[in-house]
Amino acid sequence: MSNVSRRAFIKAFGLAAVAGTGLFGASAQAQRRAAAHVVILGGGIGGSTAAKYTRIMNPDVRITLIEQNAAYITCPRSNEVITGHFTLDDLTFDYETIKSRFDVDVIIDRVVGVDPDRREVRTQGGERVSYDRLVVSPGIDFRYEEIEGYTAEVAETRMPHAWKAGPQTLLLKRQLEALPQGGTVLIAPPQNPFRCPPGPYERSSLITEWLAQHNPRAKVLILDPKDRFTKDVPFKKGWERLYGYGTEHSRIEWISGSQGGRVLSVDPERMTVEAENGMHRADLVNIIPPQKAGKLAFDIGLVDQTGWCPVDRATFKSTQLDDIHVIGDSAVCDAMPKSGYSANSHAKLVAHVIRAELSGFDPVVPTWANTCYSLVGSDYGVSISDVFELRDGLIQKVPDSGAVSPVTDNPAQPLLESVYLKNWHRTFVKDVFS
Numbered sequence: 001m002s003n004v005s006r007r008a009f010i011k012a013f014g015l016a017a018v019a020g021t022g023l024f025g026a027s028a029q030a031q032r033r034a035a036a037h038v039v040i041l042g043g044g045i046g047g048s049t050a051a052k053y054t055r056i057m058n059p060d061v062r063i064t065l066i067e068q069n070a071a072y073i074t075c076p077r078s079n080e081v082i083t084g085h086f087t088l089d090d091l092t093f094d095y096e097t098i099k100s101r102f103d104v105d106v107i108i109d110r111v112v113g114v115d116p117d118r119r120e121v122r123t124q125g126g127e128r129v130s131y132d133r134l135v136v137s138p139g140i141d142f143r144y145e146e147i148e149g150y151t152a153e154v155a156e157t158r159m160p161h162a163w164k165a166g167p168q169t170l171l172l173k174r175q176l177e178a179l180p181q182g183g184t185v186l187i188a189p190p191q192n193p194f195r196c197p198p199g200p201y202e203r204s205s206l207i208t209e210w211l212a213q214h215n216p217r218a219k220v221l222i223l224d225p226k227d228r229f230t231k232d233v234p235f236k237k238g239w240e241r242l243y244g245y246g247t248e249h250s251r252i253e254w255i256s257g258s259q260g261g262r263v264l265s266v267d268p269e270r271m272t273v274e275a276e277n278g279m280h281r282a283d284l285v286n287i288i289p290p291q292k293a294g295k296l297a298f299d300i301g302l303v304d305q306t307g308w309c310p311v312d313r314a315t316f317k318s319t320q321l322d323d324i325h326v327i328g329d330s331a332v333c334d335a336m337p338k339s340g341y342s343a344n345s346h347a348k349l350v351a352h353v354i355r356a357e358l359s360g361f362d363p364v365v366p367t368w369a370n371t372c373y374s375l376v377g378s379d380y381g382v383s384i385s386d387v388f389e390l391r392d393g394l395i396q397k398v399p400d401s402g403a404v405s406p407v408t409d410n411p412a413q414p415l416l417e418s419v420y421l422k423n424w425h426r427t428f429v430k431d432v433f434s
């Protein structure tokens with residue numbers, strides 16, 4: 001951000017801070033209209049948290065959230081929709097509370113462009129919304145081209161990725177229910193970095209559990225380009241205990257990158273997958289493709305050659321364009337995983353940075369945390385927690401701060417972690433949407 005635009009932003013906010021008095025009421029609202037305008041693009045986990053916390057920390061500013069869908073479906077717990085423990089309705093949240101309780105203008109429309117010189121957002125419906133500060137949280141998109149034969153159309157019809165909760169989640173569920181007895185489910189996680197690093201392994205686990213009950217001769221095959229994955233030690237211990245992993249009767253098999261697990265191509269007609277170790281045929285194929293920043297970030301010009309959005313890690317301000325913060329999965333955040341928990345933390349930091357700039361003080365040097373629970377079975381959870389700090393301009397783990405679930409003989413341990421997961425989701429969605 002240039003000094004001039006920072007000064008202009010502080011001036012707008014500063015004047016508003018003098019004029020504004022309370023959160024609610026017609027006169028406060030009128031004052032806010034005259035104040036600086038924070039516009040947030042994307043009403044997913046990052047964007048919705050940003051809308052709410054920008055209001056909490058900045059009572060006087062005007063806030064607009066622009067989201068293409070009238071309601072949001074959380075990916076967290078969507079693996080349980082595939083196995084029938086949940087419905088998409090259980091995971092769907094609208095913007096009414098953000099609108100009414102936090103006095104955010106919500107526009108349901110698709111953003112088609114941003115003019116950074118005029119500081120103006122354009123939507124498909126023809127709206128033009130000017131901003132003083134823009135917060136962009138568009139999630140992810142897919143590098144389909146890295147797997148020959150795999151396209152957006154194949155994902156929607158034959159080989160769903162289901163990596164954005166919605167219709168593909170339901171397609172995967174139907175395909176699982178229609179699996180022939182004794183059939184094979186093939187799941188192919190991507191290379192790092194990608195959204196929700198433990199997600200493919202949780203999905204594989206829950207599908208294996210479902211098959212044990214409904215289709216006992218069926219198997220799950222994971223083809224992975226990596227040799228390690230997050231929480232792999234407690235995951236594999238859970239697979240041993242629940243699914244016979246490592247024995248000749250195992251219901252689940254994991255082929256690592258060095259065993260040739262990287263997927264090269266797919267043939268959706270024949271339902272075959274070519275990996276480095278050879279050709280595989282399966283009855284259900286769940287390819288989770290390599291990923292990149294959401295298309296909107298590309299359209300705005302926020303992405304560099306990595307396919308992700310570089311940011312100043314202390315403020316999550318874009319290093320490509322002034323007056324724009326990028327948060328959530330699209331942002332480069334080094335050791336921090338691409339998770340909802342992370343997106344929520346980025347959003348709170350940005351709300352604070354905006355507050356600091358409007359008040360004319362320096363923002364704090366941030367630290368962050370991430371905690372992630374996964375299910376190996378319905379009543380068997382595993383977790384990872386880490387604390388992160390800014391070191392040498394990068395987000396790095398605080399040494400010895402984190403932990404992965406220990407493997408113990410105490411059956412209460414994984415049971416309790418599965419309860420913590422359910423409680424975490426309940427409180428997390430409240431923090432984001434209400």
Ligand SMILES: Cc1cc2nc3c(=O)[nH]c(=O)nc-3n(C[C@H](O)[C@H](O)[C@H](O)COP(=O)(O)OP(=O)(O)OC[C@H]3O[C@@H](n4cnc5c(N)ncnc54)[C@H](O)[C@@H]3O)c2cc1C
Binds near residue numbers: 138328330
């Ligand atoms: C199976 C699975 C399980 C997961 N489980 C967990 C978990 O247990 N814990 C956890 O912390 N994380 C979990 N995650 C990860 C989490 O869902 C993401 O990290 C999080 O959603 C990222 O937030 P975001 O704001 O970056 O993107 P999103 O939440 O995807 O939000 C992006 C929003 O931008 C909107 N948008 C995009 N383009 C436009 C446009 N042009 N105009 C208007 N709107 C637009 C989209 O409609 C969307 O609402 C999981 C993910 C998956 C796939």
